[in-house]
Amino acid sequence: MTSLKSTPRQWQQEYARKGIPSSYKTRPSSLVPLGLKALKTRDYRGLRSLDLGCGRGRNSFYLASKGFEAHAVDFVPELIQEIKAHAKKRKRKGKIVARVGDVTRKWPYPDGFFDYAVDIYCYKHQAKASARRKYRTELCRVLKPGAVYALSLASKEDGFYGRLPRKHGNQVMDPFTGVGSALFSRADVLREFDKTFKLEKFAKRRKRGRMHGKTYARETLVFVFRKK
Numbered sequence: 001m002t003s004l005k006s007t008p009r010q011w012q013q014e015y016a017r018k019g020i021p022s023s024y025k026t027r028p029s030s031l032v033p034l035g036l037k038a039l040k041t042r043d044y045r046g047l048r049s050l051d052l053g054c055g056r057g058r059n060s061f062y063l064a065s066k067g068f069e070a071h072a073v074d075f076v077p078e079l080i081q082e083i084k085a086h087a088k089k090r091k092r093k094g095k096i097v098a099r100v101g102d103v104t105r106k107w108p109y110p111d112g113f114f115d116y117a118v119d120i121y122c123y124k125h126q127a128k129a130s131a132r133r134k135y136r137t138e139l140c141r142v143l144k145p146g147a148v149y150a151l152s153l154a155s156k157e158d159g160f161y162g163r164l165p166r167k168h169g170n171q172v173m174d175p176f177t178g179v180g181s182a183l184f185s186r187a188d189v190l191r192e193f194d195k196t197f198k199l200e201k202f203a204k205r206r207k208r209g210r211m212h213g214k215t216y217a218r219e220t221l222v223f224v225f226r227k228k
């Protein structure tokens with residue numbers, strides 16, 4: 001059974017087209033400050049954050065402004081160049097280390113390096129179970145014990161993704177971009193993460209939102225985990 005796979009080129013085209021909200025939003029996801037509350041300190045200087053599938057860097061710029069050494073990774077080279085250029089201009093607003101990388105391969109960070117990791121709609125695009133397994137192995141490796149991980153993804157009930165025809169099991173393909181996604185319930189996510197993470201917070205968020213020029217009843221699942 002073939003799984004859906006998306007490429008840097010498809011994503012680069014999506015950022016040019018601006019069909020989905022993270023391709024044009026500049027404010028950080030509300031989950032990023034929410035996850036910060038699970039950290040044991042409010043002084044983030046000297047801490048390191050990791051933004052997985054960082055896109056244009058809205059969440060990393062926020063974390064850098066809070067004092068983190070903010071690491072950002074995405075597999076689209078043009079986005080990483082854009083973040084580096086932007087970071088140069090706003091030097092005094094914190095440190096950003098952006099690099100090109102694929103989250104389904106070995107991550108270029110040492111063991112136990114990060115205090116906080118965020119994934120705002122990147123994990124959900126790893127439609128293949130084996131790709132997500134590799135991601136989780138690397139995530140566990142690079143986080144310190146007790147580190148916090150915030151994850152946001154579309155639920156099976158989402159008014160856009162949830163109505164698309166299922167390709168293989170829980171996989172769907174966005175017909176506008178050709179990009180694959182996996183759809184999750186709360187239980188599906190906990191099954192994938194519960195060996196190595198403890199759930200600290202969960203919420204189901206419903207709101208009307210734009211996708212590719214039309215408004216849908218969106219449903220997002222947000223999780224804050226702590227590494228065991």
Ligand SMILES: C[S@@+](CC[C@H](N)C(=O)[O-])C[C@H]1O[C@@H](n2cnc3c(N)ncnc32)[C@H](O)[C@@H]1O
Binds near residue numbers: 052119
């Ligand atoms: C929906 S966008 C979200 C962007 C960003 N997290 C935000 O909230 O603005 C998903 C991002 O994940 C990136 N991505 C998807 N699969 C990836 C992979 N295997 N490795 C690295 N980045 C990936 C895409 O290039 C895209 O920038």
